[in-house]
Amino acid sequence: MAVERSQNTTDPRRPPLLWTTALLDDLLNNPLDPGYQAAADRHAPKRGWESSLAWVGCLLIGFLLVVAYQQTHRSAPARDAARKDLISRIQGLQRAGGTMQDTAKTLAAQVAALRDAQLSAAGSTMLRDLEVASGTVAVHGPGMVVVLNNPSTSNTTDPNQRPGTTPLQQTQVLQDTDIRGVVNQLFAAGAEAIAVNGIRLTATTAIRFAGEAVLVDFQTISAPYTIEAIGPRDAMLVDFADSAVARRLKTVESVLGISFKFNGKSDLTLSSITVSQPRFAAPGTAAASPSPTSTETSR
């Protein structure tokens, strides 16, 4: 019926419905630009340049349509390709890094074997102890595991359900200080070797915070954080459960909803890490320190 009425409204004798208040009615029934009717009413003589004007207009429209089409269909794959390229490059570099690390470990094992062949049994055992303490060999033994995880709240908030609207403080509760606190507490409780998310801690390992990520030995790790420690299991468990760090994390767990679990393990295996040889630090002749391992291997 709107169609029938619009035939009436396009009656040439009728003035265009520009000044009515029924804007929507006008919009629905009189879709043709009123300028055409006005120009026809003026009976202006046809000019020669008018057809070329229409030509240029059509050219512009065609150009615009194809540009819009290309823009829509070209930019998306380009972005996707760039992203895929970056991902593959990152994965390639990670693979290369892993391979080099494996090579370094193999070579270190060869060096250790050759050295053991040259050394006396006593020297070899002493060296082995030092290596265990410094983290250059994989170790296994009884210990405990602490698992920390951020609260499992979704990253949308109730009012609008748009992702990313929850403040970071509510989703990223755990920081480097929490992990460092746990690690320090475990060392204080007698741990002999500790690994965080599989990264063995050495004397030169830093636990840092950068942006939203925790860095251990300058490698980014993400939640859940698993801290494995080898040491006197029962004493460590009791000590850790009683510590201020564990109490604080318990409070955070009940208030902010992080997950915090720890339990003993009868046999843990911690991987080794390649420690660079000291180049500047030479052994000093100063007074003997309480434990030889802490000075020798801290380099």
Added chain:
Amino acid sequence: MIAAAALVVGVILGLLFRPTVPVWLEPYLPIAVVAALDAVFGGIRARLDGIFDAKVFVVSFVSNVLVAGLIVFLGDKLGVGGQLSTAVVVVLGIRIFGNAAAIRRHLFRA
């Protein structure tokens, strides 16, 4: 006929030159496309009505694109850009539909 040829030439030019749209212009491209389609359908209908006028056609096309872009630009600055571009698309879409219905009546007498 000549208009269709010009349209095709425009398409070929676009395919040949593959122009890159600046980033700041990208949000207005869909609006410009809808305005252009409105001008095309309006022009075809006016031709079928026998009142086509090249000047009106070109001026309405250019001014529709510019005004629609300006409205969306102002909306972006005032925080209602998305809603205003919806409004522009709705208004121009209704006009396109109305003109398409008129063209259909002309062509098929139905």
